Amino acid sequence: AQRVTQPEKLLSVFKGAPVELKCNYSYSGSPELFWYVQYSRQRLQLLLRHISRESIKGFTADLNKGETSFHLKKPFAQEEDSAMYYCALSGLREYGNKLVFGAGTILRVKS
Amino acid sequence: KAGVTQTPRYLIKTRGQQVTLSCSPISGHRSVSWYQQTPGQGLQFLFEYFSETQRNKGNFPGRFSGRQFSNSRSEMNVSTLELGDSALYLCASSWDSSGNTIYFGEGSWLTVV
Numbered sequence: 386a387q388r389v390t391q392p393e394k395l396l397s398v399f400k401g402a403p404v405e406l407k408c409n410y411s412y413s414g415s416p417e418l419f420w421y422v423q424y425s426r427q428r429l430q431l432l433l434r435h436i437s438r439e440s441i442k443g444f445t446a447d448l449n450k451g452e453t454s455f456h457l458k459k460p461f462a463q464e465e466d467s468a469m470y471y472c473a474l475s476g477l478r479e480y481g482n483k484l485v486f487g488a489g490t491i492l493r494v495k496s
Numbered sequence: 497k498a499g500v501t502q503t504p505r506y507l508i509k510t511r512g513q514q515v516t517l518s519c520s521p522i523s524g525h526r527s528v529s530w531y532q533q534t535p536g537q538g539l540q541f542l543f544e545y546f547s548e549t550q551r552n553k554g555n556f557p558g559r560f561s562g563r564q565f566s567n568s569r570s571e572m573n574v575s576t577l578e579l580g581d582s583a584l585y586l587c588a589s590s591w592d593s594s595g596n597t598i599y600f601g602e603g604s605w606l607t608v609v
Contacts, residue, residue, distance in 0.1 A: 417595060428499070429586065429600040471539065481551045481593040482527050486539035 387412045389474050391487035398462050399495050406457040406490050408446075408472030418448055418455040419484070421471040429471070432457075442466070462494045498523065500601035502587050508607045514575040517604045521568050521589030527551070528570040529598065530562060533584040542585075545570055546593040574606075582608045 388411040398404055410416060420432040433441045435448040435455060446457045455472060472487040501520040509515050521528050530542040541554040545564035562572040568589075574581055584603040590596050 428602045431597055431599075434597075475595065481546070482529055482544050482588075482590050482595070482598055483541050483552045483554070484529075484531075484539075484598065485541065488538045 387416075387474055387476060387480075387485040389472050389485055389487035391470075391472055391490050393490045394488070395491045395493065397493040397495060400464055401461050404457075404459045404462045404466070404492065404494075406470050406472075406492065408455045408457065408487060410453050410455065410472075410474050412453075412474055412476055414476050417475045418446070419473040419475070420444070420446055420455075420457050421473055421486075423469045423471070425468070432470070462492075464494050464496055467492055467494045500587055500589050500599050502585075502601040502604050504604060505602065506605045506607075508609060509577050510609055511577055511579060513577050514573060515577060515606060516571055516573045517585055517587075517606075519570045519572075519587030519589075519601060521570070521587075522599055525589035525591055525599075526568050527590040527593045528564055528568065529588045529590075530570070530572050531586040531588065532556075533586055533603070534582075539586070542572065544593065551593050577608045579608050582606060 390409045418435045422432045423429045444459045448455050469489050471489045473484040503518045527546045529544040533539045543553045543562050544551040548564045559575045564570045586603045587601045588598045590598045
């Protein structure tokens with residue numbers, strides 16, 4: 386079965402502090418992992434995916450297959466990072482474009 | 497280019513009625529997926545259509561159905577509405593069904609009273 390766990394409902398940090406949003410997954414096959422972000426009153430949008438290994442808006446995420454984790458990190462939080470963040474998993478060969486989402490973490494960056 | 501467009505954006509229905517929601521994917525995209533978003537269950541996959549064929553289906557009762565037309569536009573239908581069907585229904589489109597970036601619409605807010 387596919388499952389994504391985001392243990393924190395809310396993460397509150399001060400501007401300039403490091404951020405780590407946790408994501409753990411369960412999947413027997415070869416997963417593809419994503420982070421999606423939803424800013425206030427905007428649509429859900431892709432932030433980054435593990436196969437691209439990019440840094441988007443200063444965020445990075447590394448897939449750790451041993452720990453089955455895909456934590457999202459940013460060294461210095463900015464107020465505009467405040468949003469809802471979803472970790473998602475896809476098992477392409479078996480499931481096409483089906484995404485399994487975690488419950489989401491609200492990131493609040495305080496000034 | 498225009499994003500994923502969903503209509504209607506807001507609607508209120510009565511228990512027992514049915515509802516049809518519409519989705520126009522990004523031009524050229526042939527895969528359309530639907531998700532239900534609720535405070536209690538979060539984002540849950542309903543189904544995916546690719547080239548007019550259902551590619552994948554989530555764990556929802558048969559009251560939830562969908563289809564895709566030859567122009568890739570998609571509709572989803574919920575029959576015999578229940579209070580618990582109140583949710584934000586999100587449509588997403590992608591170039592194909594093999595993992596290209598998925599783009600989401602703004603959603604249709606359904607309230608069942």
